[in-house]
Amino acid sequence: MNIPIRQGLNRLFTTAALLSVVLIVAALVGILLPMVWRGGGAVLFRGTVEFRRMQLEQFNRGDLSTLRGEIEQVTSVRQRAWDILDRFAAGLDTSELATRVRQIHRDVGVQLSHRGLLPDEVQRLRALSQQLRDELLAAFGAADKAEGSAHLEAVLSHADEPGLKDTAAAVYFDIARQYAHVLTTVDLSRRGEYAQALGEVEAAMRALLGPRPGERLPAVVMERYGATRWDQAAQQLDRLLWAERWQADTAGQTLKKVRIPREQQFAGTELAELFPYVQHNVRAMLLPRWTFYGHYFTDDSLSGHYFGGVGPEIIGTLAITVLAIAFALPVGVVTAGYLVECAGDNHATRLLRTCINTLAGVPSIVFGLFGLAFFVIYLLPKLGLPAGSSILAGALTLALLVLPVIIRASEEAIRVVPLAYKEAALSLGASRFHCFITVTLPAALPGILTGLILSLSRAAGETAPILFTAGVAMGPIPTSLAQPTRTLSYGSYDMAVGDKMASLAPYNQFGMVATLIAIVLLLNAAAIVLRGRISKRLRGQ
Amino acid sequence: MSHKIVVATLAMATVAVLGWGAYLASGQDAKPAPEPTALQIEGSTTVGPIADEFTEAFKKLHPDITITVKKTGSGDGAAALIDGRCQIATMSRFMKDEEFKKAVDKGITPVAHAIALDAVCVIVHPSNPVTALTVQQVHEIYTGKIANWKELGGPDVPIVVISRDTSSGTYESFCHVVMGKDKMAQTIEYVNSNPQAHDRVATTAGAVGYVGLGFLDDKVKALSINGVSPSKKTVIAGQYPISRPLFLFTNGYPALGSPVYAFCTFYLSEKGQEIIEAKGFVPLTNY
């Protein structure tokens, strides 16, 4: 081969090699960046007044008076939107009325039981109340005016029942009269047409602004607040302003998504003015402001990770990793000391080294299996603890996992200590043990520390060993070692595949994994800096 | 001389600790249950959202009870109950015969509490024009006989079949009604939770899967099976073919007034039923 070809090949090789480095860096950036970016959105974002309200009510954080002022401000703007909606919905969406009617029945029941009436009478009145309720529900669900009117007549015929006076049942009759009026004025044939769309509009309004003021508090915390973040609000606004339908061009073909502006959908009705109003005033309705949610790292999570933060997960991760290191460090350092100081080149030492290398090569899921079979099922019950997941079992399993790392790092650190130190100590009369404790170990401490930090980060990131031994998806901050705990690693796994709320709150999903990555990377960076300092110190000798 | 004393003390302490440990390990049996105010719940991902919300509600109502929840599958819950690792197993299917037998052999008496009703809905991507299938057709999809949507009146797109893994109660309920004795094809994809099944179907145009009623939303489309579409009414009336109750299993009936009792009867309260309905499932009572 002549020289130009060889030089050309050389250049080709260099380009290919540099390309591979670029590829690696691009892959790693491409993996980390989306996760950290989206996770960062859990901590730094535009929070709305709903967020501040949630923080005050659920976490007791924030200034009550300013919040009250803000709520007054937004309520005055929102009220018009709710009014438009209510006016239109009066004839069409009866789910609100249905809920009220159910509540009345329950209230009547409670009131009757406190009246001091005879049980037979209470029974009869309760049954009557239920009958009235069911008649009203049937009236709401009636498809045409005549049927509805018939049900309402049946209800109003009991309007003078003496046993129900001064009870909540009086409201039954008000509702019946109101609805009778609605029946005469509203065209029920439109109901089917608009009912589904109206339901979507209601749901979108609720998701955007939260429940109406004065409405009954929903049982689920997530539904008590509107959009807590501005990006969420933008999504909900989009859901409010655009209807999405799947339509086919030809039968049997894949449907295509079609977006129809809701103004167009409700054109000609009173509801049409709702949409431009909300669109122009959404900022005034929500008062978004840049928020730094630093308490994300200490708050507990609410409503299944929809609100709140990752505090308990961080505590759980710290607890289990610190405990694992506490088990592994003494054993590891002593073993490393033995290997360097006392071990001869005999079979026992070779066996020991083989075992350490074997431990290093066992897959993490096999550690999990072993932890389950040995610690959870066999050992801990013998010590009197219940046979369930516990921090102790998880920590012991993780300790075995990181033991080889600590042994290797400590061995390297102890070996690198200059022989001069040891000889000086021994020549002054110290015993070998004394020399080890007072001279070698302190000199090797930075290296051992590096190994400790590396194994901390390894233990924090492992999921497979704690799947069966210590991890739970939801639980309190543990108060004893015999309880299982939430951790960042198990939580990330659960959020990615197991949690329904997670897909509704992707910022929390990514926030948890970004926190885990941040902790692990910080620990490793600290170890690397430390190692740099050590090598500088050693080179300076 | 001083360091020798230190080392001697340490050595004595080590021996003492080891001896104490040996004594402890020698003759004691495993204690059957943890302190009475800690509750461990394991099991189904379908019942998972309900269990999570109940746990949240309990934080306010019974702050002295600590509850941990693990959602990995009904089979996991049953196994944990049998091994004594949890007090309540949430399951979206009834216990199998072998599980019952194993439980009784180990001295556990499983008692079922039905807390809600659910339907196993067959879902497809919203862009899929197919809206109704029969049980036989679903059977053929899952055994691999039908491999393309065009055989069902849809577009020419291969069917991506998604199933829950074998530890799932939803899987068992589905198999019981749809598969019968037949095994599922080997080419189908397994996911390990309801939310994951939902997400896979929502992002894959040719996918078909099945989830509980509480996991339906506008990102997926539920098909009607044998002409009946899943809803609260059809489930209560038993018309929807793949309906099932959701269970909590305990070891014997829980002692009155205990935390287990409080949790297992919470669904009877109005708040419990509201939570169940808010999560999309069918409450048992007409509250």
Next chain:
Amino acid sequence: MSQSSDSPLSVVSSAEPSASPFTRPLLLTAAEDWIGWFLSKLGRAALLAVTGTSVLAVGLILVFIVREAWPFLRDRGLSEALGSTQWYPQAQGREQFGMLALIFGSIYVTAGAMILAVPTGILAAMVLSDIVPFRVRQAVKPVIELLAAIPSVAYGFFAILVLAPLLQTYLHLSTGANALNASLVLAVMAIPTIVSVAEDALWAVGRELREASYACGATRAETLLRVVAPAAHHGLIAAVVLGMMRAVGETMLVWMASGNACRIPSPWWDWTQSVRTMTATIAGEMGETPKGSVHYHALFMVGLMLLVLSLGLNLATETLLARAKRAAGGKA
């Protein structure tokens, strides 16, 4: 206290106490310092006990895994495990435990990852050892080690939430959770390990060989490919095997992203189909088996096979690294 006159110290100790510089004898016999003798014996025993923990741990792992896998071997036999691809552990009364598909899945995903990772990793190692300036190498090495520390759950997160939809949209695949997805991300996970160890191996080759090659007129590419790499081949192979170990033992990523379809893809070279690995099977099905059931023992059998595979690879690594050390140690 009697001292024999033969004792080398008796000369010193018999001198007047005030004249000797030592306030106590230098070496005491056991009888004189029984506390010290006892402590040293106890210390050695404690030392042995503590260092024996590692040995004990490995022993226990092997014992417990084999113990729990033994009922499966006894009742069902190795032939069922290795002879069929039908894995139906929950079919009542007619369970089948054919692990061939699982083994194939593990090997498939690992092989895919290695095909992607080995060329990239070794080329990158060559860049670091020979092409970029020393300062850049010192700066980049810690970054690569940092990247090796990212937990696998994070990679799994990325694979199922970000990469799977991308694969579905841009490659028009029917499913984004498949062997391709798992192999891609597994390759990214294995690369830092490969680069670290390979780079160390290339660095250890030393300057003389390189200088001799350049002196003969070889270009850099020829030096690296024809001289340095063969000289470091033990270390390079060790790097590849270590990367393979990382890939084989990986659980969370494959459980989340490989689709978990228990079958051998047909045709076998079709990356875009879902597969299931041994690790994912254990992680996914362990929780549902009560202790003592056939399924429980079958899963431990899978764990045993995984253990055997990993230990085999481990042994290979150790041998290769020892040979590399010997080869490098033979030089100045």
